[in-house]
Amino acid sequence: MPRQCSIANALEVVGERWSLLALREIFMGVRRFDQIARNTGASRDILTARLRKLEEAGLLERRPYASRPPRHEYVLTESGRALHEVLLTLMSWGDRYVTDGPPPNVWAHSCGKVLEPVTVCASCNKPVLAEDMAALRVAEDMAALRVHEPQ
Known part of the structure; x- marks a missing residue:
């Protein structure tokens, strides 16, 4: 049976390259999807999935910045900021x-x-x-x- 530990639990949330690189960008003040994709090199579908997972895990919040067309930016939560x-x-x-x-x-x-x-x-x-x-x-x-x- 594998050892139970918080490192393994944390890696379930952030232990993937595109997740960490997306977080890097958001820490650096880049909050919009297209900019995050450009700066990380992640494909749109992979980045969408990673950002959604980080949001579901409570590390990010998605906030609207335009209504037509609907556009969102990503903001770190307290949990996300703690990864700094x-x-x-x-x-x-x-x-x-x-x-x-x-x-x-x-x-x-x-x-x-x-x-x-x-x-x-x-x-x-x-x-x-x-x-x-x-x-x-x-x-x-x-x-x-x-x-x-x-x-």
Whole structure:
């Protein structure tokens, strides 16, 4: 039996190339279907299906911007906006390990420096390293962990 995990659950929603590229475009401010199709290279039928799935999953809302003919744009929901860190981290990994040469795009942070995303622990604010983590079984290990939490 396959391991149950939230990564697999998330991939059911966003684990397809055109879904992630559509989300990339919407994060970058591109909200209209034709522009999303042009910037991703997705065919119209595939993009329609992916956007519909993202909308059904609650990551996007489709809002009208013209009535004749009826036209819609795509806007991120709170759930969709929460994927921003995931996309930035995926882009950073791609820049470092997959892309030949310099990155095709970089993001500047409001501090004036090139953004380099880092995942930190919300409790101690230290960087998250694989060797510092342990998988816990929610029902058993989390109950034991709560007993040892400081009050």
